[in-house]
Structure formats: C-alpha cells, structure tokens
Amino acid sequence: MSSKKKNSSALDFFLASKNMHWIPVGASVFATNIGSGNFVGLAGSGAASGIGVASFELNAIFVLILLAWVFIPVYMAAEVNTMPEYLTKRFGGDRIRICIAVLSLLLYIFTKIAADLYAGALFIQLALGYDGDQGEFVSIFILLLVAAGFTIAGGLSALMWADLVQTVLMVIGAVGLMILSFRAVGGYNELVRKYVADEASGNASTCGVLPGYSMHLFRPILPGESDLPWTGMLTGMTISSIWFWCADQVTVQRVLAAKSLTHAKAGCLFAAVLKFLPMYLVVFPGMAARILYKNTVACSTPEVCSKVCGSKSGCTNIAYPELVLNLLPVAILCSLTSIFNSASTIFTMDIWSKIRKQASDVELLVVGRVSIVVLLAISVAWVPILRELRSAELFVYVNQVANFLAPPITAIFMMAILIPRTTEEGAFWGLMIGLFLGVARFVLEYCFPAPLCSLGLIDTRARWIKWFVDDIHYLHYGLLLFLVTFAITLTISLISQPTPATEEDKDAIIETELEKRLTNSCAIVLLVATVSIFVYYA
Structure with missing residues (x-):
C-alpha cells in the first residue's frame, strides 16, 4: 500500500516527492557514478598507465562544491524537475529543451548505459565462464532482468535508498579487496616499485610498455607524450565534469530530491567526501592486478589479447574482475538503475509531455517505464561496437565521448546561470x-582509428585526419568546443533581443546562518584536502 501511494504521481516516481535526507542524497550521487563501469574503467586505466586516471575522481570534488553553491540554488529557485526544463524557464521556447533532452539521451546510450552493460557483463562472463558473443549477451540479459525490473517497479525514492545500501556494501567490499590486493603484492611500497619496474609479457611490441609518469597526476602536454596532459586536466576535464555533475539529469535529479537547500548542499559534500575513495579502492588495486596477472591483464599484442579477453585493443579492462574473482567471492554492481530512471524522466517530462500536452499522471508513468525498455534495446545494440573500438580502456572511451558531446551543454548552462x-x-x-563539431570528431575518432599496437602495420590515414584525431587530445578538444560554443552564443546574444528575466530567476532560497557556516566550513576542508593530494602526487 505504501509503495503504491508513493508512486501514484509522476513527481513521486521521478523526484521522490523532493523530500530526501542528505545522507541518501549523497550516497545516491556517489553510487550512481561509481557503478560497474567505473570499477572496470578506473581499475583498467590504473593497470594501463598508473594513477593519472584518479584525477577525474579528485576533480569531481571541486565540481560537486560548484554544484552545491552555484547551480543547485538556481535550479531549486526555478522549481524545475529536469535540466532541459530549466533552459525553457530561462530562455522561453522549447527547441533548446528538446535538443538538450535528445542529446542527453544519446550521451546516456553511448556512455553510461552501454559502458555499464559492457562492464557488468564482463564481470558475469568471467564469473560464470561464458565465452564469445553469446556469453556476452547472456550476461547482459541477466543484468537487464535485475536492473530494469527494479527501476520499472520502483520510483526514485526506492532507488536512492537502495543506492545508500549499495554504497555501504560497495565501500566495505572495495576496502576488503584493496587490503587483499596490497597484501598480495607486498604492500604499498612494493606495489609502486613493482609497477614502475614491470614490463608486460611480449615486449616486442610497444603496446604493453608502461609510461615513465605512471605515479604522477600531472603529465606532459605535447601530443603523443602522455595520455592525460595536465593542461587538459585543468580545462577539458573540468568542462566535461561540470556537465556530468552540474547539468546532467542523472546526478542533479538526486540532489533536487533533497528536502531543502541545506540538505542538497550537505548531500553534495557527502558525495565529495566519498570521491576520495576510488583512487585507493579501485585505481591502486587495478595497478596491483597488472602485477599479479601479467599474462592476462598485461597482454601486449593484439593476437594474445584477443585470446585472453576477446579484444585486440588490450585486456586491462579485466583488471578488477580478475581481482574480484581471485581474491573475493562476490562482486557488487550498480548505477544502471539510476541511469534508467533519469533517462525515462527526461524522455517523459521533456519530450513526451510536449507531444502530449494533456497527458495524465498514469500516462506519464506508463511512458516512462516503456521508454526504459526502448533505451535498453538501443544500448544493447551498441555494446558489441563498444567492445571493438580502438580504446582498450573503458574509462578513456567514456570520457572521450563526453568531451566530444558535453562541452556545448556545459557552455549553455553556465552562460544561462552566470550571464x-x-x-x-x-x-x-x-x-x-558546438554539437556539429563534437559529432564530427566523434565520427572521425571511431571511423578512422590508429593501427593497433603491432609491428609491421602502417598508418594509411590522411595527414589531416591523423592530426585532427591523434594530435589534438580529447581533453583539449573539449576545451575548444566549450570556447567555440561560448563565443558563438555570446556573439549572437549581443546582437539579438535580450531574454526578459523571469520570476524564477529573482527568487531566493533562505538558509540559516548556522547552516551556511557548517556547509562552508566543510567545503573549505574538502578543497584543502584535495589540493594536498594533487600536490603530493604531482
């Protein structure tokens, strides 16, 4: 009876009646981000090139504070349910709202849903011993039965409380696996020594050679010199992070469900504290996996890697699954349910409600649940393509796509709020x-990939394609997209009629002085701690 009552309206189903405590808000934000895709992706990138990938997690701490102090007060004052809806209230009209909604759904398909399906299926395949394409689709089907069924049956409130439980279980399991990983390689100092000294099997190819900067967060900036140039970390990484944490429905929907601005801010700070964990709980164990499983995780030729994991690009993505299956009896996967709920929210509220302006709550609930099934079908079709893409690292693929498609969204939201x-x-x-330029890079990146690491292969791509794809790092390209979108938007805005200010823009949300002092103090402590880690591992 209680469940039926809570899900009796679209607001209850999609936004938990906006009555959530800060603890489940923060836990849900964290669990939504650190699902199976991040466990596989972060550990895989750690195995491939060291701790540099942890900068994405540490960068999120700064951006979560930006979400709490800049974006959320505006969203709450405007009383919006979705991110595209805010743009309609800010600018008027529906064309931007629909474009952002469609683009958000595409980003969910190409990055979040497909990546989590691929990562979760990888766990299940290795655990149950399934081989080949048939085994992959059986594994995906198992995931879908659990995740989609739970999402369709329950609303956001149920998902957020489930996320709280999953966060506790994930942290406990990951801490245990981290301890076992460090013990297996002889401790932290031995892990660093062995990782830096390690050379992958089959070293006739350069594919398995570790970079000389593996224990540094800040890396060289010239093309081809590093996988994560520090200039891209400070610019493109931050731009895509602002989209993910401040303008993406999956994240912001959970914060909007908070019962007040103070609970929203506290939830963001709680999530920011938890973002310190992945570097130690996932990245370092991924590095340990490379040391412990040299013949699988560290395979160095396309032929060997194809036999090991079915991918010619490399097998570092199996680093965390290998640790789990060899050192722990159980693996915990999550985040798909949160993405399904947010995707159905955007489709229902921002697209279907424009097609059917008089739709009832019952119709909206039905459409939301049906849209989940359609999104799943499209995402499943993309998984085999994802497996065959050039990048051997799942986390790199996800962030490449985000930097090709998200910077224009970031620019529009920041300008809407600040200018x-x-x-x-x-x-x-x-x-x-901005979207056209991003799609152009996306197409060229994956239609004209560089030859796989193997002797005797010649790069036959046109010189301009090689320059455009290889010499402009995807993080730098994200910065260029942001600047181009910003410049065009500002120029046209200055020569067009200004948009009248709305009442929502003028409203304010009141906090007590004590609440402000507490949240501000916590934010300052978080910033100091994050900067200290960056300095230590610079």
Whole structure:
C-alpha cells in the first residue's frame, strides 16, 4: 500500500516527492557514478598507465562544491524537475529543451548505459565462464532482468535508498579487496616499485610498455607524450565534469530530491567526501592486478589479447574482475538503475509531455517505464561496437565521448546561470554548432582509428585526419568546443533581443546562518584536502 501511494504521481516516481535526507542524497550521487563501469574503467586505466586516471575522481570534488553553491540554488529557485526544463524557464521556447533532452539521451546510450552493460557483463562472463558473443549477451540479459525490473517497479525514492545500501556494501567490499590486493603484492611500497619496474609479457611490441609518469597526476602536454596532459586536466576535464555533475539529469535529479537547500548542499559534500575513495579502492588495486596477472591483464599484442579477453585493443579492462574473482567471492554492481530512471524522466517530462500536452499522471508513468525498455534495446545494440573500438580502456572511451558531446551543454548552462544577457537564439545556435563539431570528431575518432599496437602495420590515414584525431587530445578538444560554443552564443546574444528575466530567476532560497557556516566550513576542508593530494602526487 505504501509503495503504491508513493508512486501514484509522476513527481513521486521521478523526484521522490523532493523530500530526501542528505545522507541518501549523497550516497545516491556517489553510487550512481561509481557503478560497474567505473570499477572496470578506473581499475583498467590504473593497470594501463598508473594513477593519472584518479584525477577525474579528485576533480569531481571541486565540481560537486560548484554544484552545491552555484547551480543547485538556481535550479531549486526555478522549481524545475529536469535540466532541459530549466533552459525553457530561462530562455522561453522549447527547441533548446528538446535538443538538450535528445542529446542527453544519446550521451546516456553511448556512455553510461552501454559502458555499464559492457562492464557488468564482463564481470558475469568471467564469473560464470561464458565465452564469445553469446556469453556476452547472456550476461547482459541477466543484468537487464535485475536492473530494469527494479527501476520499472520502483520510483526514485526506492532507488536512492537502495543506492545508500549499495554504497555501504560497495565501500566495505572495495576496502576488503584493496587490503587483499596490497597484501598480495607486498604492500604499498612494493606495489609502486613493482609497477614502475614491470614490463608486460611480449615486449616486442610497444603496446604493453608502461609510461615513465605512471605515479604522477600531472603529465606532459605535447601530443603523443602522455595520455592525460595536465593542461587538459585543468580545462577539458573540468568542462566535461561540470556537465556530468552540474547539468546532467542523472546526478542533479538526486540532489533536487533533497528536502531543502541545506540538505542538497550537505548531500553534495557527502558525495565529495566519498570521491576520495576510488583512487585507493579501485585505481591502486587495478595497478596491483597488472602485477599479479601479467599474462592476462598485461597482454601486449593484439593476437594474445584477443585470446585472453576477446579484444585486440588490450585486456586491462579485466583488471578488477580478475581481482574480484581471485581474491573475493562476490562482486557488487550498480548505477544502471539510476541511469534508467533519469533517462525515462527526461524522455517523459521533456519530450513526451510536449507531444502530449494533456497527458495524465498514469500516462506519464506508463511512458516512462516503456521508454526504459526502448533505451535498453538501443544500448544493447551498441555494446558489441563498444567492445571493438580502438580504446582498450573503458574509462578513456567514456570520457572521450563526453568531451566530444558535453562541452556545448556545459557552455549553455553556465552562460544561462552566470550571464543574464544570454539569449535563446544565441544559446540555440551556439549549441547546434558546438554539437556539429563534437559529432564530427566523434565520427572521425571511431571511423578512422590508429593501427593497433603491432609491428609491421602502417598508418594509411590522411595527414589531416591523423592530426585532427591523434594530435589534438580529447581533453583539449573539449576545451575548444566549450570556447567555440561560448563565443558563438555570446556573439549572437549581443546582437539579438535580450531574454526578459523571469520570476524564477529573482527568487531566493533562505538558509540559516548556522547552516551556511557548517556547509562552508566543510567545503573549505574538502578543497584543502584535495589540493594536498594533487600536490603530493604531482
């Protein structure tokens, strides 16, 4: 009876009646991000090139504070349920809202859903011994039965409380696995020594050679010199992070479900504290896996890797599954349910409600649940393509796609909130041109990949394609997309009629002085701690 009552309206199903405590808010934000895709991706990148990938997690701490102090007060004052809806209230009209909604769904398919399905299926395949494409789809089907069924049956409130439980279980399991991993390689100092000294089997190829900067977060900036140039970390990484944490429905929907601004801020700070964990709980164990399983995780030729994991690009993605299956009896996967719920929210509220303006709550609930099934079908079709893409590292693939498609969204949201003179016309054309440039890079990146690491292969791509794809790092390209979108939006806004300010923009949300002091103090402590880690591992 209670479940039926809570899910009796679209607001209850999609936003948990906006009555959530800060603890489940923060835990849900963290669990939504650190699902199976991140466990596989972070550990795989750690195995491939060291601790550099942890900068994505540490960078999120800064951006979560930005979400709490800059974006959330505006969203709550505007009383919006989805991110595209905010743009409609800010600019008027529906074309930007629909474009952002469609683009968000595409990002969910190409990154979040497909990546989590691939990662979760990888766990199940290795655990149950399934081989080949048939085994992959059987594993995906098992995941879908659990995740989709839970999402369709329950609303956001049920998902967020489940995320709290999953967060506790994930942290406990990951801490145990981290301890076992360090013990297996002889401790932290031995892990660093063995990792730096390690050379992958089959060293006739350069594929398995570790970089000389594996224990540094800040890395060289010239093309081909490093996988994560420090200039891209400070710019492109931050831009895509602002989209993910401040303008993406999956994350913001959980914060909007908070009962007050103070609970929303506290939830963001709680999630930020938890973001310190992945570097130690996932990245370092991934590095340990490379040492412990040299013949599988550290395979160095396309032929060997194809036999080991079915991918010619490399097998570092199996680093965490190998640790789990060899050192722990159980693996815990999550985050798919949260993505399904947010994707159905955007489709229902921002697309279907425009097609059917008089739709009832019952119709919206049905459409939301059906849309989950459709999104799943499209995402499943993308998984085999994802497996065959150039990048051997799942985390790299996810962040490449995000930096090709998300920077225009980041630019539009930041200008909508921070620059009152931004107009609907400027935002629309800035978004369209930025999206076109992002899709162009996306197509070239995966239609004209570099040859696999193996002797005797010649790069036959045109020189301009090689320059465009290889010499412009994806993080730098994200910065360029942001700047182009910003410049076009600002230029057109200045020569077009200004958008009248709405009442929502003028409203304020009141906090007590004690609440402000507590949250501000916690934010300062978090910032100091994060900067200290960056300095230590610079």
